[in-house]
Amino acid sequence: MDRGSAAVSLTAHPRQGxxxxxxxxxxxLAFLGLFYFYPLATIxxxxxxxxxxxxxxxxxxxLTSEIARRAVxxxxxxxxxxxxxxxxxxxxxxYIFAHHDFRGKRLLQSLSGIPFVLPTLVVAAAFNALLGPxxxxxxxxxxxxxxxxxxxxxxxxxxxxxIAHVFYNxxxxxxxxxxxxxxxxxxxxxxATMLGANRWKVFWHVTFPLLLPAILAAALLxxxxxxxxxxxxxxLGGPRFATIEVEIFYQTVSLFNLPMAATLSVFQLACTLxxxxxxxxxxxxxxxxxxxxxxxxTQHSVRRFGERLLIALYLVGLFSLLLAxxxxxxxRSFLAISASGEEMRFTLDYYxxxxxxxxxxxxxxxxMVAILxxxxxxxxxVFLSxxxxxxAALALRxxxxxxxxxxxxxxxxxxxxxxxxxxxxxxxxxxxxxxxxLRASPLLIPLAHTLVALPFVVRSLVPALxxxxxxxxxxAAMLGADPRQTVLHVDLPLIGRAxxxxxxxxxxxxxxxxxxxxxxxxxxxxxxxxxxxRFISQPGALNYGQALALSTILMAVTALxxxxxxxxxxxxxxxx
Amino acid sequence: xxxxxxxxxxxYLKSAMGFKVALLLAIAVVLLAACQTPRExxxxxxxxxxxxxxxxxxxxxxxxxxxxxxxxxxxxxxGTALNKAILSKDNPLADVFYGVDxxxxxxxxxxxxxxxxxxxxxxxxxxxxxxxxxxxALPVDYGDVCLNYDKAYFQEHNLNPPQSFEDLLKPExxxxxxxxxxxxxxxxxxxxxxxxxxxxxxxxxxxxxGLVENDLLVVNDWETAYYTEFSGSSGKGPRPIVVSYNxxxxxxxxxxxxxxxxxPTAAIVSGKTCFRQVEFVGILKGTKNRKLAxxxxxFMLSPLFQEDMPLKMFVFPVNIEAQLDEVFVKYLxxxxxxxxxxxxxxxxxxxxWLQEWTEAVLR
Numbered sequence: 001m002d003r004g005s006a007a008v009s010l011t012a013h014p015r016q017g018x019x020x021x022x023x024x025x026x027x028x029l030a031f032l033g034l035f036y037f038y039p040l041a042t043i044x045x046x047x048x049x050x051x052x053x054x055x056x057x058x059x060x061x062x063l064t065s066e067i068a069r070r071a072v073x074x075x076x077x078x079x080x081x082x083x084x085x086x087x088x089x090x091x092x093x094x095y096i097f098a099h100h101d102f103r104g105k106r107l108l109q110s111l112s113g114i115p116f117v118l119p120t121l122v123v124a125a126a127f128n129a130l131l132g133p134x135x136x137x138x139x140x141x142x143x144x145x146x147x148x149x150x151x152x153x154x155x156x157x158x159x160x161x162x163i164a165h166v167f168y169n170x171x172x173x174x175x176x177x178x179x180x181x182x183x184x185x186x187x188x189x190x191x192a193t194m195l196g197a198n199r200w201k202v203f204w205h206v207t208f209p210l211l212l213p214a215i216l217a218a219a220l221l222x223x224x225x226x227x228x229x230x231x232x233x234x235x236l237g238g239p240r241f242a243t244i245e246v247e248i249f250y251q252t253v254s255l256f257n258l259p260m261a262a263t264l265s266v267f268q269l270a271c272t273l274x275x276x277x278x279x280x281x282x283x284x285x286x287x288x289x290x291x292x293x294x295x296x297x298t299q300h301s302v303r304r305f306g307e308r309l310l311i312a313l314y315l316v317g318l319f320s321l322l323l324a325x326x327x328x329x330x331x332r333s334f335l336a337i338s339a340s341g342e343e344m345r346f347t348l349d350y351y352x353x354x355x356x357x358x359x360x361x362x363x364x365x366x367x368m369v370a371i372l373x374x375x376x377x378x379x380x381x382v383f384l385s386x387x388x389x390x391x392a393a394l395a396l397r398x399x400x401x402x403x404x405x406x407x408x409x410x411x412x413x414x415x416x417x418x419x420x421x422x423x424x425x426x427x428x429x430x431x432x433x434x435x436x437x438l439r440a441s442p443l444l445i446p447l448a449h450t451l452v453a454l455p456f457v458v459r460s461l462v463p464a465l466x467x468x469x470x471x472x473x474x475x476a477a478m479l480g481a482d483p484r485q486t487v488l489h490v491d492l493p494l495i496g497r498a499x500x501x502x503x504x505x506x507x508x509x510x511x512x513x514x515x516x517x518x519x520x521x522x523x524x525x526x527x528x529x530x531x532x533x534r535f536i537s538q539p540g541a542l543n544y545g546q547a548l549a550l551s552t553i554l555m556a557v558t559a560l561x562x563x564x565x566x567x568x569x570x571x572x573x574x575x576x
Numbered sequence: 577x578x579x580x581x582x583x584x585x586x587x588y589l590k591s592a593m594g595f596k597v598a599l600l601l602a603i604a605v606v607l608l609a610a611c612q613t614p615r616e617x618x619x620x621x622x623x624x625x626x627x628x629x630x631x632x633x634x635x636x637x638x639x640x641x642x643x644x645x646x647x648x649x650x651x652x653x654x655g656t657a658l659n660k661a662i663l664s665k666d667n668p669l670a671d672v673f674y675g676v677d678x679x680x681x682x683x684x685x686x687x688x689x690x691x692x693x694x695x696x697x698x699x700x701x702x703x704x705x706x707x708x709x710x711x712x713a714l715p716v717d718y719g720d721v722c723l724n725y726d727k728a729y730f731q732e733h734n735l736n737p738p739q740s741f742e743d744l745l746k747p748e749x750x751x752x753x754x755x756x757x758x759x760x761x762x763x764x765x766x767x768x769x770x771x772x773x774x775x776x777x778x779x780x781x782x783x784x785x786g787l788v789e790n791d792l793l794v795v796n797d798w799e800t801a802y803y804t805e806f807s808g809s810s811g812k813g814p815r816p817i818v819v820s821y822n823x824x825x826x827x828x829x830x831x832x833x834x835x836x837x838x839x840p841t842a843a844i845v846s847g848k849t850c851f852r853q854v855e856f857v858g859i860l861k862g863t864k865n866r867k868l869a870x871x872x873x874x875f876m877l878s879p880l881f882q883e884d885m886p887l888k889m890f891v892f893p894v895n896i897e898a899q900l901d902e903v904f905v906k907y908l909x910x911x912x913x914x915x916x917x918x919x920x921x922x923x924x925x926x927x928x929w930l931q932e933w934t935e936a937v938l939r
Contacts, residue, residue, distance in 0.1 A: 540831025541810035
């Protein structure tokens with residue numbers, strides 16, 4: 001019998017445990033029930049009711065449709081490849097951030113999270129500035145090699161989709177796995193080394209199995225994100241590629257074929273649920289209680305030259321993928337290009353113009369206001385998702401292994417797998433009567449953001465909670481602490497770092513969210529991404545420039561926000 | 577009391593305090609939100625799409641004259657906003673819906689979301705944009721989806737810009753055109769309809785096959801086509817011809833980085849190469865503010881609003897008494913004839929046309 005299961009049988013008084021778990025679940029479940037399942041059920045019911053040929057007809061139509069079948073395979077294929085490459089790039093980075101201390105590390109870490117918040121249209125513009133037919137790289141190559149045509153074609157290819165997904169989601173791996181790794185007790189691998197294992201063996205037989213729960217959690221989130229990808233496919237993939245999510249949008253908006261859209265939505269949800277349940281099953285078997293160590297015991301500065309070189313090479317590679325496109329964007333937001341395209345000069349005009357209401361529009365909003373609106377939605381999202389996510393994570397830890405917990409785990413994850421178009425219509429239909437007439441309420445935005453952030457919060461917290469040695473909590477109980485005190489004084493401080501990772505996720509998700517925000521936004525309170533979209537959807541150099549200037553501002557706000565969350569860690573939680 | 581050795585006691589003290597503060601804040605937010613929606617009788621709700629815009633001054637003229645507060649509810653792009661209005665018709669979100677265009681008109685009328693209103697101003701409205709004889713949907717504005725070209729490119733290459741659809745198939749225009757996917761983009765759909773209006777439902781696919789032969793590029797959205805692919809925009813893409821609006825060149829002058837004497841781009845308005853998009857307004861069935869809703873529609877059709885629209889939304893007045901701003905008189909090219917496909921045909925054949933087009937062009 002391994003130590004994990006022995007420990008579980010010591011702590012769990014089954015009946016009491018499940019009642020406590022149930023109470024903990026009540027809060028997040030009530031929230032999900034009201035703001036997720038109720039609207040979702042309403043829109044699905046109305047959609048299917050619109051079908052004249054009965055419930056089976058759209059399902060048969062989906063199964064026999066060549067287009068739907070192609071979309072399903074393509075969705076699975078691109079999501080698997082994207083997840084694979086994201087892990088391939090992210091895991092070495094997670095290792096480096098977890099084990100080495102070097103100057104600029106904290107800045108690099110928060111910079112790596114910036115892609116996460118940027119609207120696809122802007123990211124596409126950034127990639128195009130680098131890799132497009134008239135982009136920097138092609139121009140350089142054409143000049144250097146005396147070519148007449150650009151050698152790299154990037155946009156509207158399958159690789160563009162994969163690269164963009166890696167660009168967006170690497171931060172998930174860096175954060176989830178990196179955080180967990182940095183607290184793994186180095187004594188385990190030191191012991192293995194002493195017993196004669198080489199480094200590879202130590203990694204493969206000791207470190208990797210211990211890390212697996214965190215890697216799986218990251219892979220699951222990345223996969224679901226890629227699985228439901230919309231903007232990247234539309235803008236960078238082009239019309240030749242369609243995921244299930246794109247097909248849902250087309251069926252809903254363009255054709256108003258709601259029964260078909262609902263069938264596809266249900267299929268997408270079933271996949272998400274299936275994935276999460278099997279993930280839960282696996283991760284329950286794999287998690288072991290560990291002694292997490294404060295970071296200062298696991299980190300060392302880089303000394304050997306070879307190690308230094310490898311790390312430097314990797315970081316240059318990683319950040320040229322993540323930061324070069326962002327740099328191109330920032331640069332472009334300070335450049336005025338003449339109508340002929342020949343001359344360029346430095347300018348602050350786009351930033352200045354943001355503050356000018358040229359057309360006395362009713363909807364003019366100074367950038368400062370949009371920043372504040374974005375920040376208040378983001379803070380509300382952090383608050384709400386931690387408030388709901390923490391009890392859910394505690395309950396998942398308690399009931400670990402039970403069928404119920406596996407199912408509940410899946411339920412929390414479902415909002416990630418739900419199409420924004422479907423959800424937007426669901427809100428309109430369901431939340432339409434007082435006291436919950438939220439259809440035009442700004443409150444709907446942090447609620448929708450919380451639905452998306454919750455899976456990230458839970459996934460960040462659960463691996464950390466599961467790894468706390470039950471002995472610590474038993475000791476607390478023996479010394480007279482009640483369960484609430486144990487959570488407050490043992491669990492919370494020990495997972496302080498994971499809490500901050502969770503908060504960072506919630507913060508960035510809210511800052512960058514576009515799909516749901518656009519569907520329920522009140523024009524007086526636009527977020528920064530909504531403003532960017534307003535500018536980029538109109539012709540004219542000033543509009544384009546202002547969209548880029550606002551994107552730069554969004555990046556700065558994100559980086560500053562994440563850095564200040566990091567500061568919070570230093571100030572209050574100390575070494576964990 | 578149990579103490580973990582690593583613990584700093586002020587951490588949980590602070591977090592407990594922080595929690596209370598946060599809880600109080602949350603309660604305050606909920607209370608504030610509750611206060612923000614008082615039951616005022618004089619609120620008119622107007623549901624519309626993302627592109628809606630109006631001068632603050634013009635709107636407040638309407639508000640003070642009628643002692644009403646207008647609440648604008650933006651609900652996504654045209655198709656999404658209309659879907660929302662349809663799905664919420666039993667408990668309407670608003671009193672008025674503005675922004676359904678002729679490509680979606682039949683969907684709105686079949687779903688029966690509007691009450692008829694015979695506005696006294698209809699006498700002043702252009703005849704050929706009145707597409708609903710029962711006046712459930714009243715025309716407010718129109719805009720033309722036309723090919724735009726990059727003037728500099730054609731000057732440099734000593735080439736005439738194309739004048740007709742047939743020109744686009746010639747070798748000298750190979751690889752120059754970028755269009756939007758009609759399944760995902762509204763100007764893309766308008767351009768597909770233009771070709772159907774020209775070549776008929778039997779002939780349009782042959783024309784498109786010719787375009788594909790001539791190295792056509794299709795992207796999903798207007799933003800990518802215009803800013804990433806089109807060489808005449810400040811994105812400086814590689815292709816000099818794009819599907820956009822006849823108002824786009826005027827935008828380029830108004831929103832130029834440095835003042836321009838003339839636009840860097842131009843719209844092609846010859847032949848029947850443009851499609852006229854007409855936008856409609858209607859009173860949503862079940863409104864409790866019928867009188868105010870009527871006043872709002874009269875306001876939208878009046879010269880005050882009609883003259884404000886072009887610089888706000890870059891669409892053009894349907895009221896014959898409305899004057900165009902000088903900048904439009906100077907730079908706007910208006911097609912004399914446009915391609916026409918009836919809203920009924922669009923509704924009936926939309927899906928099959930889109931499917932045929934996808935098979936022929938994208939596969």
